[in-house]
Amino acid sequence: MKKTFEQLIDEAKSVSLSVAEKETLKRNIFEQIQSSSKPLKISETFNFLIFTRTHLAASALVLLFVLVGATSAFAERALPGGLLYPLKTGVNEEVRGWFAFSGQAEAEFEIDLAHRRLEEIEKMTDSSSLTDEKKNKAEEQFVLHTEKAERSILSGSSEGEKEGKGDDSASLTAAEQESPARSEFSLKVSQEAAQSDVVSKESAEELLKDVKSKIELLGKILKSKKQVPGESRIEARLFLLKAERMFVDGKVKFSEKDYGSAAVELTKALQAIENILQSPDLNLRTIFEMKLKAESDSSDEKNPSDDFTQIKSGDSFVDVKLRSDGTIDDDQSGSDTEASGEVRGANSQVEFEGDEPKQEDRRNDRGEDGDEDKNRIEIRGEVQIGI
Amino acid sequence: MTREQDMRKEFETAYENYADALFRHCFFRVSSRETALDLVQESFLKTWDYMQKGEKIINLKSFLYRVVNNSIIDFYRKRKSESLDALAEDGFDPPVRHNEDIMSQTEYNRAISFFEKLSEQYRSVMIMRFIDGMAIPEIAEILNETENNVSVRIHRGLEKIRKLMEI
Structure with missing residues (x-):
């Protein structure tokens, strides 16, 4: 059977295209390709020049936006006397001012501008490029913006935007x-x-x-x-x-x-x-x-053996000692603590060695049983930990 | 050389290398020389269209066989009213031998008729395996089948041929 099957396969493999058939087929295929050939898509052979020529208006607009944006960004770094400084103060800052709708927003805007003038003086001082003329000019602008800010605050007050403004100014x-x-x-x-x-x-x-x-x-x-x-x-x-x-x-x-x-x-x-x-x-x-x-x-360098966190609250001083077994030994010294508050997430910010505090061992400063939330350590005084 | 020229050269080379094998494959699948020629032409044109779109073809040989297989399936679908058995009963269009082999026309026709008597699911894998000389993983990839399925079908195809040859 095997020999017969092999013969069968050999016979089958002898089937093929004749030379004429192969040439005719090839001719037919390539003629059809030629007749139906389409121009290649732009995405395939992207030619930038052709693209911009055919989309001239759009390309010009895009280029304009890019140039304006880049120039505007560079202008932000300009200092008095620089080429782009007028663009910074006359355009960029002007445009930002359009979005200050309330007296409060205007005041903040003017304060920011005054701050920028001071920054410019500072930068010129650092780079030893400060001249009397530039300094005077920046200071003039600083005074101008400061006065505008004061007027905005006052005008906001007269419109009743603020409550108790009188009290605030008195204080x-x-x-x-x-x-x-x-x-x-x-x-x-x-x-x-x-x-x-x-x-x-x-x-x-x-x-x-x-x-x-x-x-x-x-x-x-x-x-x-x-x-x-x-x-x-x-x-x-x-x-x-x-x-x-x-x-x-x-x-x-x-x-x-x-x-x-x-x-x-x-x-x-x-x-x-x-x-x-x-x-x-x-x-x-x-x-x-x-x-x-x-x-x-x-x-400061921390002593690795320290296992407690000192939390200071104004003149008061609260020592919260976290032992490695999770118990807390708090020691309040100082009498100026105010209303009770909480320090949240202390464990997530404090590094201590050993296991995490056990549920049953935690106590708060009032000596009560530990809270369900093992990350909470209650102490008196409103504090924030930034460790 | 531009991209278009590269593509054309690659396409021409593929034609020279695979046209014969593809024709043979089509012929044993559809039992008609004319239809086989049409199918080969159609498959090459479809492949060119695909290349024109900028799509990347990793294995051109496998791709061509896949296109041919799909074209054959489309051909069968168009002739839904006629069963495969009816096609076998109606006979086939035997090719005219052009080679120098001393094999007789009778033996030639016999080879073809055995494949024709197989059902399509066995015929395709048998042709690819024994006539086209493809490995099972290659067949599986073209037919989008698992290698296991392909092996089983080849085994069953051989069994069928054995029985046919014993008759």
């Missing part, structure tokens, strides 16, 4: 007055600073860093509407702007190696910051100092 005015202890301190520094040979470059530099970090921190807090809601926030931003102005002046003096004058300006800036923090309506001191401490702690 801020009060805050502007130096507290006796602070005024004595700043006076002392100012007097010392007046003698430039007393203030060294290193001291001035330290002061510069200190003021800069505080201004940045306070700026972040004030920008967050959650932290400080309401109109008080915008007014505080305006006051902070003034502190920033003093900081920039101090920086300019520093760059001119006039360390004494720099220290005077920087101290004024510190005072302005202090005034904002003292405002009872803003209630910023707690948050500010917590964040400041957190920032400085994050740069």
Whole structure:
């Protein structure tokens, strides 16, 4: 059978096209290909030049948008005297202003612009490209925007946009007055600073860093509407702007190696910051100092054997010790704690060695049995952990 | 060389290499020389259209066989009224031998008639396996079947041929 099957296959394989048949078939196929040949699709052999020629208007529009967008983006980095600076101030900033619909939004917009002018002075100082002319021009604009912001705040108040605006301004005015202890301190520094040979470059530099970090921190807090809601926030931003102005002046003096004058300006800036923090309506001191401490702690080296987290709340001090077996040994010292609050998610932020706390061993500061939620540690005082 | 020229060259080479085998395959599937020629022509044109669209073909041989297989299925569907058995009963259009082989016409016709007597599901795999010389994985890929199914059908096809040859 096998031999017969093999023969069968051999016979079958002998079936084939004749030479003539093969040529005829080939001719037919290629004739049909020629007659029905279509131009290749653009997607297959994309020719940019052909595409733009056939879609001239659209290509021109796209190119225009790209150029305008790129130019506008570059203009953002422009400084006074630069080629694109008029585009930055006359177009980019102008357009942003269109979207400020309320008095509050306008005030914030003007504050942002004033801040940008100060940033420009700072950048020019850093790059040693600051001239008197450029500085004066930027300062003029700074004053202009600051005044506009003040007018927007006032106009918003007269339209009844804000509630208790009168109270706010009264409180801020009060805050502007130096507290006796602070005024004595700043006076002392100012007097010392007046003698430039007393203030060294290193001291001035330290002061510069200190003021800069505080201004940045306070700026972040004030920008967050959650932290400080309401109109008080915008007014505080305006006051902070003034502190920033003093900081920039101090920086300019520093760059001119006039360390004494720099220290005077920087101290004024510190005072302005202090005034904002003292405002009872803003209630910023707690948050500010917590964040400041957190920032400085994050740069400190931690002792790996420490298994407790120190949480400071203003002048109060709460030690929460997390043992590796999960029990909590809290030690409250300090009497200025306020209403009870909670620290959430502490375990997710605190690193400790050992097992996770056992359910039955957890206790809160009131000595009650542990909560179902093992991530909650209750302590007195409103705190935020940023570890 | 442009892309079009590359494509044409590739297509021409494929024709030279596979036209014969494809014709043979079609012939044993449809038992008609004329129909086989038409099917081969149609399959090559379909393949060219596919290449023209810019689609990438990894294995041109497998692709051609797949197109041929589909074309044969379409051919059968058009002739739905006639059963495969009726086709077998009506006879076939034996090819005229063009080679120098000393095999007789009778033996030649006999070979063809055995394949014709198989049902389509066995015929296709038997032709691909023994006449086209394809491996089982290749057949499975073309027919979109599992290798196991293909093996079973080949086995059963052989059994059928054995029985036919014993008659």
